[in-house]
Amino acid sequence: MYTLELTSPLGIALDDAYVAAAVRRELRRDDLRAVVVKRSADLRGKPLWRYRVDVYAPDEEYVPYTLPEYRDVHDAPAVAVVGAGPAGMFAALRLLMEGLKPIILERGKSVHERKKDIAALSRNGVLDPESNFCYGEGGAGTFSDGKLYTRSSKRGDNREVLHQFVRFGADPSILIDAHPHIGSDRLPAIVENIRNCIIEHGGEYHFSSKVVSIDDLPDGKLVRTADGSAYDVRAVILATGHSARDVYEMLLARGGKLEAKGFALGVRVEHPQSLINAAQYHGAWRPGMPAAEYSFVQQVDGRGVFSFCMCPGGVLVPSSTEDGTVVLNGMSGSGRSSRWANAGVVVQIEPEDVPGDDPLRLLDFQQEAERRAVVPGSEPFAAPAQRMKDFCEGRISSTLPETSYKRGAVSSPLHEILPPVVAGSLRKAFPKVGIRGYYTNEALLLGVESRTSSPVRIARDPETLCGTALKGIYPAGEGAGYAGGIVSSAVDGIRAAMSVAAELKK
Ligand SMILES: Cc1cc2nc3c(=O)[nH]c(=O)nc-3n(C[C@H](O)[C@H](O)[C@H](O)COP(=O)(O)OP(=O)(O)OC[C@H]3O[C@@H](n4cnc5c(N)ncnc54)[C@H](O)[C@@H]3O)c2cc1C
Secondary structure, three states: OEEEEEEEEEEOOHHHHHHHHHHHHHOOOOOOEEEEEEEEEOOOOEEEEEEEEEEEEOOOOOOOOOOOOOOOOOOOOOOEEEEOOOHHHHHHHHHHHHHOEEEEEEOOOOOHHHHHHHHHHHHHHEOOOOOOOOOOOOOHHHOOOOEEOOOOOOHHHHHHHHHHHOOOOOOOOOOOOOOEEEEOOHHHHHHHHHHHHHHHHHOOEEEEEEEEEEEEEEEEEEEEEEOOOOOOOOOEOOOOOOOOOOHHHHHHHOOOOEOOOOEEEEEEEEEEEEHHHHHHOOOOOOOOOOOOOOOOOOEEOOEEEEEEEEEOOOOEEOOOOOOOOEEEEEEOOOOOOOOOEEEEEEEEHHHHOOHHHHHHHHHHHHHHHHHHHHHOOOOOOOOOEEEHHHHHHHOOOOOOOOOOOOOOOEEHHHHHHHHHHHHHHHHHHHHHHOOOOOOOOOOEEEEEEEOOOOOOEEOOOOOOEEEEEEEEEEOHHHHHHOOHHHHHHHHHHHHHHHHHHHHOOO
């Protein structure tokens, strides 16, 4: 097998015929099979796509990745999957492959109904605590940015996730892109297609079904929901995300072992996208080229400060799950075409930063920061905001630049509102970001970005993935504390489903 590198101007994708012709020309043979395996943007000089192409001779075997088939599970043993986020959905798809019947219990609504609740929240500031940017079909992943990057090394499982996304409607380019992205306009249809597949094969979906208790049965579990329904199942995959405090409390009451876990907290930073394009493309950005991204990591007094979930051409959204708090996040459509570039810029918080031995104490710290972000007398979910240099110099901004955040920005002393360790680290970090023009008063900081990852970990057996002292319950995904982001949560859900299958086969 040869490996070849091809390039094309950024924004102009190579098609199969071009690749085949380029391979024929380069290697002077016309009996070769060319497979594009990777595409990445190179902005160092003239902006380019760089493609890695694997080339196979006729006598070399090329084995494309194929997904395992789903089985008919109408009459198979049932497994409850609590939460229909990426971890829950991909666990359920894996259960189908393993011949087990997933019963998905989701506290929020179907994606179609959820869209209306999200519109009411964004436009009018009316929050449905069970149906919002975090809760509902598809979980926090549905109205997310849909970036599919992960640092997980479980390569095989990553491929399962990406191939499943393509099977259910994502653009196949995510299979080769170094930074794959779906977009919040495309995710809802994909999430619906996944549901239809699961139901068609014999699984069940129950919306507005908040799980309130899990009791032992001689040969399984009895799962009860707030509407009074009960489900008799062989095992439970608990994929409830990191915003469900009630689930952590339920597990503690049941004797589960939970521990405080480090997480990160900070602000969303919004720049004009044109400024980021000019910096990252060195002035070479032209219409038709992708909106530029950035990322950075710094150490400030031994503490990590880093950009998180950057959304080029994106918008800011209110992602609170309860009234009386302000939480921001970012998303973008597939075209990444808004005038703004936003990113979380967050500071690492460790369990030692919050004294005590309560496993939920970092959750309390997070909640306190979200409450302090409410601006007295403002519109619901309006965000406290400050220009970047004003923040670093401890000055309230006399005016604010235009923002994508529909709930509105209110000039506020973010340098005093944020926890001191967060404000202090950010004030030192921003002037040192090595992106040309980044440190500017054209940039707006809005608070708070607090739902970066789970501040709690549910202890589980590293082999079986079963919760410690929680026989038959498999905590999975971001809320369990073993994943962060869509792909790694989905991978963790898959692993949980495989563990359940292995256990039930014993
Ligand atoms: C606006 C936004 C943008 C984001 N952008 C990206 C991105 O671009 N890329 C990326 O990788 N990540 C992104 N994320 C993070 C990503 O969405 C999460 O990491 C991921 O969704 C976690 O998956 P999960 O399945 O573990 O949990 P979740 O997605 O949080 O799903 C948990 C589900 O469990 C349900 N649930 C909770 N409690 C109960 C209960 N008691 N009973 C029944 N159901 C319950 C919830 O309603 C929810 O639907 C974004 C998040 C947000 C909010």
